[in-house]
Amino acid sequence: MKGVVVYDTSYGNTEMIARTIAETLSESGVEADLFHVKAVKRLNTDNYNFIVIGSPTRMGTMSLTVRRFLGKLKREEWVNKPIVAFDTELPDNLEHKEWSAAEKIADKLVEKKMNQLMPTLKTAVMGSKGPLKEGEIDRTRKYAEQLAFKLKVEKV
Numbered sequence: 001m002k003g004v005v006v007y008d009t010s011y012g013n014t015e016m017i018a019r020t021i022a023e024t025l026s027e028s029g030v031e032a033d034l035f036h037v038k039a040v041k042r043l044n045t046d047n048y049n050f051i052v053i054g055s056p057t058r059m060g061t062m063s064l065t066v067r068r069f070l071g072k073l074k075r076e077e078w079v080n081k082p083i084v085a086f087d088t089e090l091p092d093n094l095e096h097k098e099w100s101a102a103e104k105i106a107d108k109l110v111e112k113k114m115n116q117l118m119p120t121l122k123t124a125v126m127g128s129k130g131p132l133k134e135g136e137i138d139r140t141r142k143y144a145e146q147l148a149f150k151l152k153v154e155k156v
């Protein structure tokens with residue numbers, strides 16, 4: 001089993017969450033590559049069994065680059081494959097489920113009939129440039145440990 005964590009970032013906060021997920025998966029025995037979304041040409045199901053995708057929340061949704069990337073994932077290749085979505089957003093925004101990049105990513109991929117394995121991970125930044133709210137890295141580690149467990153149980 002091998003997966004890929006793909007993220008966008010402007011100020012590095014979403015990258016820190018992405019890196020924490022990839023590292024925690026690896027420490028839990030699940031191999032995962034880590035790529036900035038602009039570094040990904042084409043993702044292939046021959047190489048990857050699952051995808052984790054994250055974006056900063058911009059105007060209540062994902063970044064344009066992440067949106068374009070999702071558009072390139074071929075439905076016929078990824079149908080039933082596990083996906084997980086995460087984002088960074090301002091603390092007040094966490095109360096508004098529908099204004100979240102992670103929710104919009106998950107909706108798009110469920111439309112492609114992919115298998116949303118976990119509820120989205122929404123993490124808070126204290127301002128547009130960060131830093132991440134205290135405790136978010138620990139919360140992300142716990143989330144990624146649960147994800148590794150699920151991936152193993154479901155024998156992805």
Ligand SMILES: Cc1cc2nc3c(=O)[nH]c(=O)nc-3n(C[C@H](O)[C@H](O)[C@H](O)COP(=O)(O)O)c2cc1C
Pocket residue numbers: 008009010011012013014015056057058059060061088089090091093125127128129130
């Ligand atoms: C143009 C712009 C629009 C933004 N819109 C939102 C928004 O709608 N909701 C929100 O919670 N945060 C918003 N933010 C704050 C971003 O979520 C924050 O900059 C981002 O999480 C930081 O992640 P990064 O360091 O990975 O770029 C916005 C930031 C920018 C620059």
